[in-house]
Amino acid sequence: MKLGKAIIAAALAVATTCAFADALTDRAKQLLRDRQHKQAYDLLLPQEPARAGDPEFDYLLGIAALDAGDPERAIFALERVLAMQPNNHVARAEIARAYLAVGEREAARREFQTVREQSIPEDAKQTVDRYLSAIAAADVTQVQGYFEIGFGHDSNVNSATSDSRIALPGLGGIIATLDPGSTQEAAGFGALAGGVNITHKLSESFAVVGAASATAKIIPEAEEFNTAWIDGSVGGRWSVGKEAITLGVQGQTFSVDMDTYRQTAGLVAQWQHNFSERHQASLFAQASDLHYPTQSIRDVDRTVVGLAWGRALDGTYSPVIFLSGYIGEENPQSDGVPHLGHELAGVRLGGQVRIRTGLSLFANLSYEQREYGGVEPIFLVEREDEQADATVGVSYLLRPGTTLIAQYAHTDNSSNVAINDFDRKVFSVSLRFNF
Numbered sequence: 001m002k003l004g005k006a007i008i009a010a011a012l013a014v015a016t017t018c019a020f021a022d023a024l025t026d027r028a029k030q031l032l033r034d035r036q037h038k039q040a041y042d043l044l045l046p047q048e049p050a051r052a053g054d055p056e057f058d059y060l061l062g063i064a065a066l067d068a069g070d071p072e073r074a075i076f077a078l079e080r081v082l083a084m085q086p087n088n089h090v091a092r093a094e095i096a097r098a099y100l101a102v103g104e105r106e107a108a109r110r111e112f113q114t115v116r117e118q119s120i121p122e123d124a125k126q127t128v129d130r131y132l133s134a135i136a137a138a139d140v141t142q143v144q145g146y147f148e149i150g151f152g153h154d155s156n157v158n159s160a161t162s163d164s165r166i167a168l169p170g171l172g173g174i175i176a177t178l179d180p181g182s183t184q185e186a187a188g189f190g191a192l193a194g195g196v197n198i199t200h201k202l203s204e205s206f207a208v209v210g211a212a213s214a215t216a217k218i219i220p221e222a223e224e225f226n227t228a229w230i231d232g233s234v235g236g237r238w239s240v241g242k243e244a245i246t247l248g249v250q251g252q253t254f255s256v257d258m259d260t261y262r263q264t265a266g267l268v269a270q271w272q273h274n275f276s277e278r279h280q281a282s283l284f285a286q287a288s289d290l291h292y293p294t295q296s297i298r299d300v301d302r303t304v305v306g307l308a309w310g311r312a313l314d315g316t317y318s319p320v321i322f323l324s325g326y327i328g329e330e331n332p333q334s335d336g337v338p339h340l341g342h343e344l345a346g347v348r349l350g351g352q353v354r355i356r357t358g359l360s361l362f363a364n365l366s367y368e369q370r371e372y373g374g375v376e377p378i379f380l381v382e383r384e385d386e387q388a389d390a391t392v393g394v395s396y397l398l399r400p401g402t403t404l405i406a407q408y409a410h411t412d413n414s415s416n417v418a419i420n421d422f423d424r425k426v427f428s429v430s431l432r433f434n435f
Contacts, residue, residue, distance in 0.1 A: 024043070024044070024047060024051075024057075025056055025057060025060060027043060028040045028043055028044050028060045028064065029060065031043065031064075032060065032063060032064060032067075037063075037064055037067035037068045038068045040060070040063075040064040040068075041061075041064040041065055041068040041070065043064075044057070044060060044061045044064055045061070045065075045073075045356065048061060048077075052077075052080060053080060053084070055080075055081050055084045055085050055088070058077045058078065058080045058081045059077070059078070059081050059088075059090075059091055059094075061073075061074075061077040062074045062075075062077035062078035062081065062091070062094060062095070062098070063094060065077060066094065066097060066098050066101065069358060069397055069399070069400045070354075070358065070397075071097075071098040071099075071101035071102045072098075072102060072312075072318050072354070073318060073354070074094070074095070074098040074101075075095060075098045075099065075102070076314055076318070078091050078094055078095035078098060079095065082095065089115050089118050089120060092111050092114060092115050093111070093112070093115045093124075093128065095111055096108045096109075096110075096111035096112045096115065096131070097131070099111060100131070100135065104277055105135050107277055108131070108135060109132065109135050112128050112131050112132050112135070113132065115128055116128045116129070116132070140200065140201050141198070141199070141200045141201075142197075142198070142199040142200075143196065143197070143198050144196070144197045144434070144435070145194070145195060145196035145197070145434070145435050146193075146194060146195055146432055146433060146434045146435070147193070147194040147432075147433045147435075148191070148192070148193040148194065148430050148431065148432040148433070149190075149191070149192055149193075149430060149431055150190070150191045150405075150428050150429055150430025150431065151188065151189065151190050151191065151428065151429060151430075152188070152189055152191070152426060152427050152428030152429060153186070153187070153188050153189070153426070153427050153428075154186065154187060154188075154189055154219075154424070154425075154426045155184070155186045155423075155424055155425040155426070156184045156185065156186065156422060156423065156424040156425070157185055157186070157187050157189065157219055157222055157225045158181070158182075158184070158185055158222075158225050159411075159413075159422055159424060160182055160183050160184050160185065160419075160422055161178075161182075161183060161184065161418060161419055161420070161421055161422050162183065162184040162422070162423070163178070163183070163418060163421075164177060164178050164183050165177050165178070166178060166418045166419055167418070168378050168379070169378075169379060169380040170376070170377050170378040170379060170380050171378060178419075181224065182419075184422065184423075185222055185225070187219050187220075187221040187222050187225075188219070188220070188221065189217050189218060189219045189220075190217075190218045190220075191215070191216065191217050191218070191428065191430065192215070192216045192218075193213070193214065193215040193216070194213065194214055195211065195212060195213030195214070195231075196211065196212055196213075197209075197210070197211045198210045198211070199237075205238055205239055205240055206236060206237070206238055206239075207236070207237045207239070208234070208235075208236055208237075209233075209234070209235055209236070209237050209246065209248070210232075210233065210234040210235075211231070211232065211233050211234075212230075212231065212232045212233075213229075213230075213231045213232075214228070214229065214230045214231070215228065215229045216228045216229075223257065224256075224257045225256065225257070226256070226257055226258070227254070227255065227256055228254070228255045228258075229252060229253070229254050229255075230252065230253045231250070231251070231252045232250065232251050232252075233248050233249065233250035233251070233268070234248055234249060235247050235248020235249065235268070236248065242273055242274045242275070243271070243272070243273060243274075244271070244272045244274070245269075245270070245271050245272075246268075246269070246270045246272075247267075247268075247269050248267070248268050248269075249265070249266070249267055249268070250264075250265075250266060250267075250268050250288075251263075251264060251265045251266075252264040259294075260293050261292065261293075261294075262290060262291065262292055263290075263291045263292075263293065264288050264289070264290050264291075265288065265289050265291075266286060266287050266288030266289060266302070267286070267287050267288075268284070268285070268286050269284065269285045269286075270282055270283070270284040270285075271283045271284075278311060278312035278313075279310075279311045279312070280309070280310055280311075281307070281308065281309045281310075282307070282308045282309075283305075283306075283307055284305070284306055284307075284308065284326075285303075285304070285305045285306075286302070286303065286304045286305075286328075287301075287302070287303050288301070288302045288303075289301060289302075290302055290330070296334075297334050297337060297340070298332075298340055299332070299333040299334065300330040300331055300332050300333060300340065300341055301330070301331045301333060302328065302329070302330045302331075303328050303329060304326050304327070304328030304344075305326065305327060305328065306324055306325055306326025306327070307324060307325055307326075308322065308323070308324035309322065309323050309324070310322035310323075317353040317354050317355070318353070318354040319351060319352070319353045319354075320351055320352045320353075321349075321350070321351040322348075322349070322350050322351065323347075323348070323349050323350075324347070324348045325345075325346070325347045325348075326344075326345070326346055326347075327343075327344065327345045327346075328343070328344050328345075329341070329342065329343045329344065330342055330344070332373075337374070338372075338373035338374030339372050339373060339374035339375060339376050339377070339382070339383065340372075340373075341372065341373045341374075342370045342371055342372040342373060342383075343370070343371050343373075344368060344369065344370045344371075345368070345369050346366060346367060346368035346369070347366065347367055348364065348365070348366040349364070349365045349366070350362070350363060350364035350365065351363060358396055358397035358398075359394070359395075359396050359397075360394070360395050360396075361392075361393070361394055362391075362392070362393050362394075362395065362407075363390075363391065363392045363393075364389070364390070364391040365388075365389070365390050365391075366388070366389045366390075367386070367387070367388050367389075368385075368386075368387045369384075369385070369386050369387075370383075370384070370385040370386075370387070371384050372384065372385075376417055379417050379418070379419075381416055381417065383415065383416060383417045383420065384415065384416050385413060385414065385415045385420060386413075386414045386415075387411065387412070387413045387414070388411070388412045388414075389409065389410070389411050389412075390409070390410050391407055391408070391409040391410075392407065392408055393405060393406055393407025393408065394406050394407075401433060401434045401435065402431070402432070402433055402434075403431075403432045403434070404429075404430075404431055404432075405429070405430050405431075405432060406427075406428070406429045407427070407428055408425070408426070408427050409424075409425070409426045409427075409428075410423075410424070410425050410426075411423070411424040411425075411426075412424075
């Protein structure tokens with residue numbers, strides 16, 4: 001009797017689950033027919049842990065995710081469909097659209113061409129041909145850009161010490177009282193940023209690449225600490241199989257209160273190996289000239305070499321992680337000022353996880369150690385700095401191409417030279433538009 005009851009209970013559970021499954025997929029189909037993609041996605045996503053592997057469910061989830069603005073999730077779901085049904089040409093066409101949405105044009109082209117070679121209706125072939133033509137056109141010249149506007153609060157807009165009185169051993173041990181502008185100052189700020197990246201292919205393996213960006217931080221309460229950055233780079237990239245090599249020149253101008261504070265010009269080289277479309281590693285090197293127009297004695301030659309690794313993982317939260325490490329040095333161009341140069345070493349770690357549709361959490365950690373090359377004439381010590389940075393934030397996709405970002409950043413620069421020892425906390429909210 002007990003065994004019979006158990007069998008009946010199990011049968012009822014299975015029947016109930018199947019009925020729920022049918023109701024779920026039927027409802028999702030209706031929502032998709034009504035073009036309510038976001039509602040269909042929100043209906044299906046919570047069931048993914050239990051239903052992943054069911055081709056019908058995964059196909060509907062993939063379609064809903066793609067049209068709701070989450071192409072990464074669509075790729076994962078449609079990959080599961082194709083693993084079970086490799087001849088499902090409709091799913092293959094949809095995953096091609098998803099690849100295209102995340103910028104993986106080569107993968108999109110491969111999937112569309114596979115579909116094009118099958119026995120599909122003529123109107124479907126024409127649609128695929130339009131996608132292939134668009135990919136071919138984009139492969140010649142690609143332009144991506146962004147504009148961002150935001151505001152926030154900075155606990156230390158001038159990156160200064162919080163101490164108002166500092167001992168000066170090199171000047172007889174006197175205790176100096178710092179000017180208020182030389183000590184930590186907190187203020188609110190506004191921020192503007194924008195940039196563009198251009199890739200122009202000259203052949204299957206060679207492309208010209210260029211980028212330009214500008215950022216401004218406006219501090220109404222302390223305008224003397226307004227800052228602006230202008231960056232630019234241009235170079236060439238060779239790609240063969242899983243390997244890519246980039247060589248280029250880059251420059252930057254950094255201004256404070258509308259006056260040029262530092263100019264940077266140099267060379268950059270990078271070798272990248274693609275283990276897969278979601279897994280890369282690279283070796284990079286930079287050589288730059290840093291020029292201070294009003295303090296030329298501070299001019300240095302800077303070199304940095306390092307390794308970087310990044311991977312996007314499968315799973316419910318679509319985690320992305322990256323890690324890099326580097327070493328380098330800054331050598332003074334003037335004689336007799338070794339304390340203005342230093343050796344450096346650092347490491348960076350970061351990642352992002354998707355919480356739900358359009359909502360992601362991200363975090364970055366970094367640490368850099370700097371050992372200077374001579375005794376500070378005023379403080380009579382060889383300066384040593386240890387800087388730790390931590391950033392946490394949340395991003396929300398309001399609609400395709402528009403993202404709301406809130407983040408908190410903390411910098412702790414520990415130095416044995418009191419005037420260079422500081423702490424900084426920055427909270428900001430921004431709206432980013434991608435095109």
